[in-house]
Amino acid sequence: MRTTRLTNIALVLTSIAVAIGIAAAAGEAVVRHRERTRETVPASMPFVFYRHERLRHALVRDQEYYRWVHVNASGFRGRDVEVAKPDGVLRIMVVGGSTVFDSTVDGDDQAWPARLEHHLGCLLPSRKVEVINAGVPGYVMLDNLIRLQSELYEFRPDILVLYQAHNDLLAALHRIHESYRGLRTPREVESVAPWTQWLREHSLLYNKLALKAKVLQRAASAKAARQQSSPQTYTESIAAGAARHEKDLRSFLLISQGFGIRVVVPQTVHIGSDDPKAVGPFILASLEYEMTH
Numbered sequence: 001m002r003t004t005r006l007t008n009i010a011l012v013l014t015s016i017a018v019a020i021g022i023a024a025a026a027g028e029a030v031v032r033h034r035e036r037t038r039e040t041v042p043a044s045m046p047f048v049f050y051r052h053e054r055l056r057h058a059l060v061r062d063q064e065y066y067r068w069v070h071v072n073a074s075g076f077r078g079r080d081v082e083v084a085k086p087d088g089v090l091r092i093m094v095v096g097g098s099t100v101f102d103s104t105v106d107g108d109d110q111a112w113p114a115r116l117e118h119h120l121g122c123l124l125p126s127r128k129v130e131v132i133n134a135g136v137p138g139y140v141m142l143d144n145l146i147r148l149q150s151e152l153y154e155f156r157p158d159i160l161v162l163y164q165a166h167n168d169l170l171a172a173l174h175r176i177h178e179s180y181r182g183l184r185t186p187r188e189v190e191s192v193a194p195w196t197q198w199l200r201e202h203s204l205l206y207n208k209l210a211l212k213a214k215v216l217q218r219a220a221s222a223k224a225a226r227q228q229s230s231p232q233t234y235t236e237s238i239a240a241g242a243a244r245h246e247k248d249l250r251s252f253l254l255i256s257q258g259f260g261i262r263v264v265v266p267q268t269v270h271i272g273s274d275d276p277k278a279v280g281p282f283i284l285a286s287l288e289y290e291m292t293h
Helices: 002-037 112-123 141-150 166-177 194-202 204-228 231-258 281-292
Strands: 063-065 069-071 089-096 128-133 159-163 262-264
Touching: 002 204, 089 112, 089 141, 112 128, 141 231, 159 231, 166 231, 194 204, 231 262
Parallel strands: 089 128, 089 159, 159 262
Antiparallel strands: 063 069
16 A cells, blocks of 8 residues: 555656656747747847856857857957957957947847947058957956956957946945855855756756846845935945946056057947947047057
């Protein structure tokens, strides 16, 4: 009698596991089909990123995310580039977060660094210009500082365009509801089980659901912080974030100078039009100055 009961329980559990597996496989197929055939740019691209030993994350090299994004073998968005700069080429590297990576456009050739290359080619037909999109979504100034010293310098750009600030501001606002006092391991990196790592690398459905849960969790934390914080807290947090950004920016500029790389820090970027004259006047004037001095 007991053996029969255990057998029935095993059959029920097996049936439930099979049903869950079939549902998960069907959900995975639906999500992948939608990602491949959708008409709008996806809000997230999970398989493009991996956990990095020094940075929070980095771009998976030689990776294609359906038809939306291609990361080349050097870790940049767009076509492949050689580490050694070709003779006679003016190499410009654009560094920043998602506003440089340009996650919201349809195709690598529509990202604004690629459009900048196109427009500079029209405006300066006598010069061969190469623009590298070195943006990584989510990066703050410190991330780009680390990357400059560890790998970007190897490409020896003539000009480096640094377009970075908003992620530093967001990081400062997030710190309003993060208290490290009394903690023995502040800002500890989360532990990841092998099966979780496998799901992150292979399941689009898991990544989409996990991201939704993370967004809801952050929204709840931000709401609680707003209720508990005063306007003075926000002012102090933004001021501290601005000071941290200024410190990292100075370090970035000094290290770039040490590598012999000239840096342009644009105020605005507006180069989505097909008209070469639509290139943001500040960035164009800055690049023209750097290329002639």
